[in-house]
Amino acid sequence: MQYERDALIAGLIALAGLLKxxxxxxxxxxxxVAHAFPDRGPDDEMRAEVDKVADLLGTEIDPAHTPYGHYQTAIEFGPVRYEFTAILAAARAHHDAVNSYRDSVQIDNA
Known part of the structure; x- marks a missing residue:
């Protein structure tokens, strides 16, 4: 885990240096946007993880995403945003149900 963290940070710094x-x-x-997610688990455990990250960042839970089943906190650095999001069970089930029809519709390109 530490290797992946260090590699990501080094990559972001290298990209910033290249652009500069x-x-x-x-x-x-x-x-x-840099997206991060808690490990999948019960909703209450994932919410608790997001709450911990919000405490570390000094941010609040973003209520705009709650109706869509996403429990999220974020911080912005100008046009760069770090988001930590729990995708709750109902939202995952809805997504899976919608995607279950993905290959059922065939488009006639003739």
Missing amino acids: ANPKLPIPVAPV
């Missing part, structure tokens, strides 16, 4: 050193390079479309 080469002002003619196009930049990613803002916002740039």
